[in-house]
Amino acid sequence: MMNALVLQSDFGLEDGAVSAMKGVAHSVSKVIPIYDNTHDIPPFDIWSASYRLWQTVTYWPKGTVFVSVVDPGVGSNRKSIVAKTVSGQYIVTPDNGTLTHIAKFIGMESIREIDEETNRLPKSGASHTFHGRDIYAFTGARIAAGVISFEEVGQMLPIKQFVSLPYDEPVIQEGTVRGSIDILDVRYGNLWTNVPRELFLQLHVDYGDKIEVMIEYESRQVYHNVITFGRSFAAIHIGEPLIYVNSLDNMAIAINQGSFAKAHNIGTGASWRMTLRKS
Template identity: 60%
Template sequence: MERMLVLQSDFGLSDGAVSAMYGVALSVNPDLRISNLTHDIPPYNVWEASYRLLQTVSYWPEGTVFVSVVDPGVGSKRKSLIAKLASNQFIITPDNGTLTHLIKTKGLEEVRELDEVRNRLPNSGESYTFHGRDIYAYTGARLASGVISFEESGKKIEPTTIVQLSIQDATISDTKVNGSIDILDVRFGNIWTNIHRSLFTQLGINYGDLVDVAIEDGTRQVYKHTMSFGRSFADTLIGKTVLYVNSIDHIAIGINQGSFAKAYGVGTGYNWKIKIQPIV
């Protein structure tokens, strides 16, 4: 069965790296359907690579093969993986934490350690810095085209043995919800939190209600204001903030036709905390 191949990397599009991956995949099967998830992951940012898979994978058909190459350990002893999700989709990626969010939200049905000797572009054996082309795109195309099966890709390993990043869960008390800022809606500067809508609604907040929002970077408070909870940016004036449910059902904050992240110098990661409390 022929599947689709979806590519993600931190390579950017300013040189020929991504084009080379396309070329290798199409040399396996000229009729293969290939799409890009993104190639604008910040260099070496495994966390964002993991999150963008979470953001995207659920909207692709069963059987889709994803290749994610954010690989600061390329050429080292780090393993290469092929993971089969419970949704019967496949992820080919370094063993560096890229699967973290999918493990937490979708679950892995099976994981195999990719045999990098057998699954390698012919005549590329002395190249150790472009596994995205020589191993991952090549193997992804062969798997998507049915040249190899998942079982033929390498030995089966225990999912508990692979590398995972630390994920912090949001928490709730009687009066507020505490979370962290996981990622940015990059182009528009909205901040996306780890607070799921189902947790947030336990506070009894309805559309149009006002909430107090505080954001801290470690011990430094960078933002503390009141804003409304809206369905979309249309629920507030241009230049004003709004708290809303984003496209993956988590709580987010933005400015109508502005960048919240730039306006207030807000970043992402473990140290960036957010507290949301209804005004009663």
């Protein structure tokens, strides 16, 4: 049975790297359905690669194969793996932390290490800098097209034997929720936090309430204001800030028809901390 192949990378579209991956996949099967998740992951940003998979994977049918290539360690001794999620999708990726969010929020059924002797593009053995083409796209296409089974990928690894990135859990204490800014809704500059809606609602808030928001970078305060908790952007005027529930059921912060990130020079990652309390 032919399954979809979904590609993501930090390659961008300025050159032929993504096209080469698709060409390899079509060399496995001319009719394999190939889709793009994104190729605009910031260069070397494994955290963003992990997050974008979590944002997408469960919306694709069982059997879909994702190939994620953000691989600053290409050519090193890091493993090449395929993970099967509990919902039946496959993820082909370097073992460098890309599975962090999948493991935490979706769950993995099993992991296999790619046997690079048998699952590698023929005549590519001298190349050590484009495993996205030579190993990941080739192996992912073979799985999606049914040329090989999951069992034929390579040896099974212990389910917990994979690289995971540090993750700071959001907490609530004395009427204050503390969390981090995980990523941006890039095109619009909205801040996506790791604070789930259910934790935020323990502040006993409702739509229209005012929320005190403080954002710090490495313990230095960069933003402090009181903003509205709204159902959608229609709840506020253009140019006003808003805290809302995003599509992953986490709390997010935005400016209506503006970029919150650009307006306040705010970035993402573990160093960007945030507190929320009912005003």
